[in-house]
Amino acid sequence: SAVISQKPSRDICQRGTSLTIQCQVDSQVTMMFWYRQQPGQSLTLIATANQGSEATYESGFVIDKFPISRPNLTFSTLTVSNMSPEDSSIYLCSGGTGTGGTEAFFGQGTRLTVV
């Protein structure tokens, strides 16, 4: 299994600013993903973080709002840009081996509050 660490664990930000969330995996993983969990709701996939290339975004999410980097197999960042109160959520990073049927491992999440 892989251990995934996220920083920061929580933050309170002013609207209009940006926050970058870091995700570090203790071993190389093929796949890395970013999810959003809005208050009282389930997890929604934002994008797949691709090593050395642009992330693959799901419908409803765009690179300008959620730029993602993945410079190597163990590290990724998600930036929440030009934040509004609607961006208040928990953001989770996950990783996996890329083999069908294997589970994804999750970080503890970043609880973001935008005021």
Place this chain on the structure above:
Amino acid sequence: AQSVTQLGSHVSVSEGALVLLRCNYSSSVPPYLFWYVQYPNQGLQLLLKYTTGATLVKGINGFEAEFKKSETSFHLTKPSAHMSDAAEYFCAVSVRERANNLFFGTGTRLTVIP
């Protein structure tokens, strides 16, 4: 496309009683099914998974789930609830073509009454 429906956003059981959390899935290809648990202020922890083979899957903390293809279900059970089982439970589905890419249900919050 894949999707998951969890019936009951909140379930309450007495300590020692049977836990039953319901999950139905939709998938056009053979699915992989997962149950995750989320404790307050923590990330998701895998309870168990079904890939192929035996349809009754045992996981951690005494939980198990049975894959029933005819009913497109993957319900989670535990014979006797403990106080420590109080948490949010998520059912998820993925497919081989999008490995590790999980589609989650809306979650079920389990409350255990002393």
